[in-house]
Amino acid sequence: MLQVEGVEAGYGSSKVLFGIDLELGKGQLGAMMGRNGMGKTTTVRAISGLTPASAGSVRLAGRDITALKPYQIGQAGIALVPEGRQVFPTLTVRENLVCTASNRSGLGLWTLDLVLDHFPRLRERADQLGNSLSGGEQQMLAIARALMTNPKVLILDEATEGLAPLIRKGIWKTLGALKAQGQTTLVIDKNLDEMANVADHATVLVKGRVAWSGDMAAMRAVPDFAETYLGV
């Protein structure tokens, strides 16, 4: 579904990514890990066109999307839950959700009602402005907003940050359920254990390069995986 090959990118004159490879089959859930500042966010920004790649290519369902504009990539079916939530502060919760709603996967899985069922807290807050939500509520909103576009590929950048354990578990469960329905997903998160339960394979970034990648079984087989790659 998503193929990233040799992507390089950076900000201004400083280069951050030095050739990232990543492949995500349809219905797979990939995990991306790495310490702070290693380039995870930059990678997903490159994929979604916000920080255009200076080399390499990104393909979505076979189509080369490297040079497309961010909105074209969005329309092509990649939805991002950005780091730091970025809810629309002056829109109500409902407006946040319907504002960019779409049916890009063609399956039309997610409707407003369904999303609100999933996050009952948002239903309670439906007419409140985005910026008056609590941190965790904003996070839910950002996830829900991405789901409302019915994306082909869903990317979550630290989407469980600031969520209560119970909700966090709910999110992982949802991701598992989505996977079961065939949703392709890329997750960045620091909760190794929870991620390991649902992910098909993982990629570890160190200083803008892929330091390790493989499936979960392989990961468990690496002795001291966390210590080696995540610096614990």
Place this chain on the structure above:
Amino acid sequence: MSQLFLEQLLNGVQLGMFLFLVSAGLTLVFGFMNIINLAHGSLFMIGAYAMALIGGVTGSFLLALVLSLPVVACAAWVIEVVIIRRLHERDHLDQVLATFALILFINEGTTMLFGRVPLFMDVPASLSGTVTLPGGVTYPLYRVAIIGAGLAVALALWLIIARTRVGMQIRAGTTNRETVEQLGVNIDRLNTLIFVVGAMFAGLAGALAGPLTSVEVGMGENLLILCFVCVVIGGIGSVRGAMLGAITVGVVDTMGRAFVPDILGRFLDPATASGISAGLSSMSIYLLMVVVLVFRPTGLFPVARSV
């Protein structure tokens, strides 16, 4: 006295509606796109010139009205694509400078093309004359028509902003441009669209203002400040705010001009009274704005914003 009072109140409301008509486009572009467009007044002027020129050739008010809107739209489209679009991600102040420069350019260009002499434009026969309103006040029909146009524009504006996803996307784009884009919205195209629509509102106001005011170069600039006052007093980013702000300004201004001299005249000698009240009435709108903002720092009908 009471009939005069009613008439003056009506005048105030009518002025308010006229100001709203001129402010409508400004609200859209400024309140929702967050773009400070000083050249709004120039678009207003283009509308009036197009109307007067086309009206002069065709002799038909309606035809001129219908034809002048596309003229303004074209001008706005060019301005957006060539200049404004590149300034979305820049500081507000860059927009100020660029649109200020645009004013110079458009005004001077208009002078070169059409001279410095004001153009003629008359009220169409069907809207000329006066009507007698319930209560016995006789009122120019054209002014009644302006009120109607103001209401229609308010409705259109409200529909665009509150009822369409486009409105939401624009509001979202002003605060989190990257995020809306990533969610698949072509924000550039949307901005062009809104800018053009806003300009058409300005053009419409200009076209309708022609029979009431002098059609001349720079006719929009005086109004521009007044419109910013209306939009800001009402609270930026809401149609209701702009409307109420405009009516407040219209009524305060009119009532000040209408009655303050008489009231002062009871305490002071006439010459002093007319001098002071004239000074006061020139300041009244600004005084109003200061008072409103000191007590309500985000206008009368604030829309919550991110902090």
Place this chain on the structure above:
Amino acid sequence: MRDTHHLPFLLGCLAALLLLPFVLQATGSSYLISTATRLVVFAIAAVSLDLLIGYTGLVSFGHAAFLGVGAYTVGILSFHAYEDTTLIGLPGTLSGLVAIPLALALSALAALIVGALSLRTRGVYFIMITLSFGQMLFFLFVSLEQYGGDDGMMMFEGRNRLPLLDLNDRISFYYFCLAWFVLFFWFCTWLVRSKFGRTLAAIKQNQDRLSSIGINAYWAKLQVFVIAGVGAGLAGALSANHTEFVSPALTHWTRSGDLMIVVILGGMGTLVGPVLGTFLFLLLEEFLPLILRGLGLGLLSEHWRFVFGPILILVVLYAKTGLYGLIFPRRG
């Protein structure tokens, strides 16, 4: 705080400004000294505005008001000295030792009052409330019939008197203004590099965060607002002396607009920028028609704004930090 590192450039400019009268005299164009004086005076006002716009993020659209306060102080004192009358029991004076300090004090007071009320608001609301104050002052001056209303008043007795220095001499007056300019510029350079300057930068970047680290943004803003007001008042006092004429036009919103334009044009948040902006703006305004005529474009010479507008637009579009950015492209 980028613009503090080109000492050679600044010294070069200073030397040029110091030598200017001699060069102009030598080339027989000493009438231009007056233009140069005007530039220097206007630059003081522009730099002071930049403290607000560029360094603190406070977009004041009423800055010309303080220009007016300074100018009217000088003008009114001179008026009463000429008429030999008094104002609330006080005589007028031509003495620069009285008039200029008083102009500074009154503009500080005006800025204190306007600032205290305006700084309750933010963003666009701040723009508009300062505009309102400016306009109110404008209409106040317009209604001062005794002082010529909107026609303004002449200073019949010429410029202020100072011991040892004859301000009515064009060259002395130029150096007098230049001295003030250099002093003020130096002061601002110091200010923006001081700890207070850092607080201002913080206000510009993230005002809401300040109280949580123990800073009262309101007082800091008021402080800089008053300082900037005094700068504009100084420019006003000098400008009144320069034209020997004072009128409400000095405080009209279009004048505040001009100030804002030169700051943006030159490059906000740099002190050199507004000075460059002033020079370009005023010189183009004065000489563009001549240049165009010289190029044989008679029609455009009369309609020089038709050319001026696009020049400004090009600068905005292609020089991200104004003229300053063109001259000193960012490293890295």
Place this chain on the structure above:
Amino acid sequence: MLEIRNLCKSFGALKAADDVSLTVERGTIHALIGPNGAGKTTLIALLSGYLQPTSGAIAFDGRDLLAVPTHLRPHAGLVRSFQITSVFPEMTVRENVCLVLQSVAGQARSLFRLAAADRAEQEEADATLARVGLIDQADALTGNLAHGQKRQVEIAMALAARPKLLLLDEPTAGMGVEESRRIMDLLESLRDSVTMLLVEHDMDVVFGLADRVSVLVYGKVIASDTPERIRVNADVQEAYLGDHELHGEGD
């Protein structure tokens, strides 16, 4: 150290703080947990003066905190960090910290001292940055940092204010495992000198550090106890932890 009595705050019909009473003892780390939207950040905003309570009283160090203006609270020793990163993006990391230091020293409006000339201040800033592990980014523009690094700046700024009571709103959110660990160690080392009210969703951090844990649900404190007892409290499990947390991840 801090005593909150019957504090209420409503937003319209919503009660974000509903009769909250809470005591934070001097020298302890007091954790505050609760589901999203429970009112934790609101409570911190009330303490730091960003919001005014509808009713109730707060005593800090024996004096009435509500009478102290927001910007003076840090000077009194009460300092907060932000859940949603709030830094000065166009300043370097070091300058962010220096800004706090100059404020604490009462020099925020000083025209007489050049910012760049104060060596002592910069050394102190560097020391603070070293403690949070960000010294190698001291000269980077804060806006250009990765998310987790900004979170570290946030902590450094709070520490630089030399707090007596530190209000930490999800300090480790967004940080990687190692960075979290470092911050935990840092907070641990400060335990003796600084009292802390810690809001966290990371149970490793909470149970690893806290002396006492209070649980806030829908604006109400439903439990306030030692970590061990909270961990097994049935209400807390249901409302917040979820059953699986019973066995904990921290062990």
Place this chain on the structure above:
Amino acid sequence: EVKIGMITTLSGPAGYLGQDVRDGFLLAIAEEGGMLGGVKVEVLVEDDGLKPENGRAIAERFLERDEVEIMTGVIFSNISPVVAPLTLRAGRFYITPNSAPSQFAGKNCHENYFAVAWQNDSLHESAGLNATSQGYGNAFVLAPNYQAGKDAIAGFKRYFEGEIVGEVYTQLGQTDYAAEIARIRAAGPEMVFQFLPGGMGINFAKQYDQAGMNEEVPMVLAAPSSDINILRAVGESMVGVSSSSHWNHDIENDANRAFIAGFEAEYGRSPTVYASQGYDTAKLIASALMKTGGKVTADMDGFRSALKAADFDSVRGAFAFNTNNHPIQNWYARIVVERDGEFLNETTGVIAENHADAYASECALN
């Protein structure tokens, strides 16, 4: 060759005033093929943009670099107090084709300062005379709240013998006059005098007519409020409005006929009163140059007395300078009529013969 500096206002809505003054002036020169009074002249024209500082800068440049001997062209009364003193101090001649504020007519009059058009107040004094002679017993007066507006009303009142039932100062740049019109209707005066220059006057006249007031309360205006451009912009609504002027296109004399024909041929439009002032100014200079044989500053006394003699055929007919170097001239009553779809002012009579301004007695010249 004599250099003449012309500082005038060409930009902004008021730009047409400067444009007409300039064109009238240049027409006179063109008629002589680049000469005035047989002397070759060079005219430097610059736009002051209505800013006093610009006026000053241009004046200094003209006086010093170009060494102009005669300064002219200023339209507005906030530019002349800057340009005139500079010019006079430099020992050159200041000849104003338009703006003539009272200070230079009275106490601060100067031997080298000449006003060709009028003293500002006279415009409105003549309107007062006009209203009185038409037999109106009371009037409602209206002007913007600024100096020229106040002067206008003072001037009107000086010669109006009826009662003033309402005196209103409006905002500068006002667009909507509904409130004022309602007040006028409520006050029920016999006539209205308004001095609302430029666009303001157009706005007022349009709205006044739309409110159906033209039939109820007639307007009596000063010349600037009824010039040909305003008639064109307002149209039909102006028909029947009376005004007073020192010049009109239908004043019968050779000079005027030649001027109008020449102007229309040269520029393809009808001249305004401002154009006539520019033309007269040039003709005045021509007469003086002719006498001194092109000497200006070289023969200060000679040129001055030649100017003062005003030995030229003014397009407005009889013309002489008073002791204060301001005109003594006739004022005519006019009324707006429609002729073949064009709107014109038609002269109906003389209001005041050899009218002089009110300040001459304060002037120490003789």
